[in-house]
Amino acid sequence: MNAPTTPIGPPMWLLAEVTYRCPLHCVFCYNPVDFARHTDELSTDDWLRVLREGRELGAVQCGFSGGEPLLRDDLEVLIAEARRLGYYTNLITSGVGLTEARLDAFKAAGLDHIQLSFQDSSKEINDFLTHTRTFELKQRVGEMIKARGWPMVMNVVIHRLNIEHIGRIIEMADALGAEYLELANAQYYSWALLNRDQLMPSREQLRRAEAVTDEWKARLAERMRILFVVPDYHEGKPKKCMNGWGNVFLTVTPDGTALPCHTARMLPGLDFPNVQEHSLRHIWFESEGFNHYRGTGWMKEPCASCEDKEKDYGGCRCQAYLLAADPDAADPVCPKSPHHEHVAAALEQADTAAPSTKPLIFRDPRESRRLCGEG
Amino acid sequence: MDGTPRLGHGFRFQWEPAQSCHVLLYPEGMIRLNRSAGEILARCDGSRDIAAIVAELEQAFTSPGLRPEVEAFVAMAVGKRWLRLDPPTP
Numbered sequence: 001m002n003a004p005t006t007p008i009g010p011p012m013w014l015l016a017e018v019t020y021r022c023p024l025h026c027v028f029c030y031n032p033v034d035f036a037r038h039t040d041e042l043s044t045d046d047w048l049r050v051l052r053e054g055r056e057l058g059a060v061q062c063g064f065s066g067g068e069p070l071l072r073d074d075l076e077v078l079i080a081e082a083r084r085l086g087y088y089t090n091l092i093t094s095g096v097g098l099t100e101a102r103l104d105a106f107k108a109a110g111l112d113h114i115q116l117s118f119q120d121s122s123k124e125i126n127d128f129l130t131h132t133r134t135f136e137l138k139q140r141v142g143e144m145i146k147a148r149g150w151p152m153v154m155n156v157v158i159h160r161l162n163i164e165h166i167g168r169i170i171e172m173a174d175a176l177g178a179e180y181l182e183l184a185n186a187q188y189y190s191w192a193l194l195n196r197d198q199l200m201p202s203r204e205q206l207r208r209a210e211a212v213t214d215e216w217k218a219r220l221a222e223r224m225r226i227l228f229v230v231p232d233y234h235e236g237k238p239k240k241c242m243n244g245w246g247n248v249f250l251t252v253t254p255d256g257t258a259l260p261c262h263t264a265r266m267l268p269g270l271d272f273p274n275v276q277e278h279s280l281r282h283i284w285f286e287s288e289g290f291n292h293y294r295g296t297g298w299m300k301e302p303c304a305s306c307e308d309k310e311k312d313y314g315g316c317r318c319q320a321y322l323l324a325a326d327p328d329a330a331d332p333v334c335p336k337s338p339h340h341e342h343v344a345a346a347l348e349q350a351d352t353a354a355p356s357t358k359p360l361i362f363r364d365p366r367e368s369r370r371l372c373g374e375g
Numbered sequence: 376m377d378g379t380p381r382l383g384h385g386f387r388f389q390w391e392p393a394q395s396c397h398v399l400l401y402p403e404g405m406i407r408l409n410r411s412a413g414e415i416l417a418r419c420d421g422s423r424d425i426a427a428i429v430a431e432l433e434q435a436f437t438s439p440g441l442r443p444e445v446e447a448f449v450a451m452a453v454g455k456r457w458l459r460l461d462p463p464t465p
Contacts, residue, residue: 010393012405058393060405088387088400113385113402151385153402179384180402 006295008285010058011250014087015262016047018075019067019254023096024124025362028157028192028199031067032265036368040255044074046276048081050252053280055085059250062087067254070097076105083110092117092155095141107148114145115182117155125162125169135172142176153180158209159192159199160350166209170216174224181224183213185231188346189263189318191363194371197356200346206234233343238315238331245293245313250284258283260290263318267327293317300328302336376446378460380428381421386457388416399457406457415448419458425449 020035032038042050051062062082069075070093082089091106092115106114116138118124127134138154146152154173158166166183173181185206186192186199201209213228220226232239242249242261251259256275259265265272272289273282284290292298296309303314314320315331323332324339332339361367382388387400397413399406408416414435418428429442452458 058391060391060393060398060400061403063403086389088402088405090403112387112400115402149384151402 008246008294011054011248011284012059013061013063013249014051014054014059015063015065015249015251016050016069016078017065017067017251017253017262018042018047018069018072018078021071022067022363023071024068024094025364026157026191027195027360027362028159028186029363030187030190030192030263031363032263033190033194034368034372035363036365037372037374038253038255038257041072042252042254042256042275044077046256047074047078050256050275050280051078051082051085051087053275054250055082055087057250057280057284060086060088061090063090063092065092068096069093070102076102076109079106079111080109083112088112090115094118095137098141098144100144103144103148111150113153114150115153115155116141116145118157125156125165139176142178146177151180152176152178153182154178155182155184157186158183158201159186160201160205161199163201163205163209167212167216170213170220170226174220178224180227182227182229183209184227184229185234187231188233189322190266191361193322194361196346197349197353197358198360200231200233200350202351203234203347204351206230232316232319232331232333233347235333236335238312238334240312241316241319241331245317246284246290247294250280258287258289260293261318264289266318267321269327298328302334302338303330306330306336376425376449377463379421379424379463380419380449380453380458380460382416382419383456383459401457411444412448415445416452416457419449419452421461424463 019041020031020038064075064078069091079089089110089112091111095116124134142152156169162169170181188196192199210228213226217226246260249261251262252275253259253265257265257272258275259272270289270292273287296313299309299314303309315334317327319331319333320329321327323342329339330337332343334340385401389398389400391398394407397408397416399408399416414432415428418431425445429445432441432445433439449458453460
């Protein structure tokens with residue numbers, strides 16, 4: 001057990017993943033590939049207690065996500081309690097199924113912010129770009145959001161199948177009145193890793209997309225903030241994942257498992273606590289799952305002697321596990337990693353290979369059961 | 376500089392016991408404020424113009440000549456969209 005040497009501060013974020021149910025089938029979904037094995041959901045009372053305990057710990061931002069959080073009938077009850085407790089409340093939704101009446105209920109509950117996400121694969125983006133069903137849905141939802149005085153915040157996941165249209169995506173977001181636009185390149189965990197060959201852009205595609213985005217940033221500076229998030233593989237250096245393990249984020253999954261990061265459930269050998277058995281205070285400060293990768297004591301070489309170890313904390317543990325089969329290893333996106341060849345090979349393939357003809361694997365319960373050998 | 380500052384769209388200002396400071400919350404983020412920023416922002420609620428904010432602060436802290444500091448802060452905060460500045464009513 002690697003006890004942290006520096007004092008542990010409060011979490012800033014409580015991310016409530018209230019359900020894994022979802023009407024969409026995104027090929028880059030970050031929910032666990034085996035989500036269909038975790039069908040239990042916390043009760044309303046459990047969530048209300050989690051919200052109270054998180055706020056007592058000092059968390060200020062509360063996110064409601066999923067899956068599609070709108071599928072929880074008690075969402076407005078949870079939002080109202082979160083807002084009453086003093087959280088800044090964020091709803092992360094595709095907008096599918098959102099009605100005027102539901103939005104009125106969220107407004108009455110005091111919801112602070114809605115992030116409207118593009119969740120589906122290329123089909124949704126194509127619909128959007130060609131002004132068909134998806135564009136109309138987002139336009140309708142966008143107007144309902146703005147009419148109630150919320151800022152209009154959009155998130156679009158960028159990948160090989162839509163990156164060439166990035167200028168058009170920005171233009172359409174502007175037409176919808178977006179004030180913030182996050183262009184988040186897919187990161188290759190979970191479902192996106194299964195589909196990496198089809199989803200990963202070439203370095204040239206990424207460079208062009210950034211240049212186009214920069215032009216639009218300059219043009220729209222007065223009315224839209226644009227954030228472009230580069231994939232780890234292309235970044236060339238590891239990120240300070242989750243701003244440090246157990247440092248800022250506390251995720252609670254639909255069945256009550258508490259995680260330092262929303263994908264950490266995949267890591268082997270770690271026992272993550274459940275909010276039905278432990279208080280959030282115990283989970284945050286005392287649990288093995290949260291303490292294990294805090295600080296730098298757990299590191300092996302090349303991280304242990306690296307001058308940047310306090311800057312990036314060795315990068316992402318899930319990426320280390322997925323690419324190096326060792327969650328204690330340096331994140332293989334780091335050029336110093338002995339496993340960096342996996343990342344270099346994936347980039348090389350994205351640059352040179354013919355378009356992949358492998359079929360995309362869509363996130364749905366049947367695929368999930370098949371992939372974990374139960375289907 | 377003249378006009379009436381109010382919080383920008385989507386921002387919320389509150390005292391945070393766990394941080395022992397005022398904070399500004401916005402979609403997915405938080406800014407910790409030092410004492411003087413907190414005192415100024417607490418008065419940027421759309422009901423006071425800059426002259427009134429300066430007068431209140433000068434009285435509360437028995438410290439004259441605060442106008443340049445308040446104006447510099449409001450200009451910075453408007454630039455970052457923490458604040459909107461309603462024009463003075465004619």
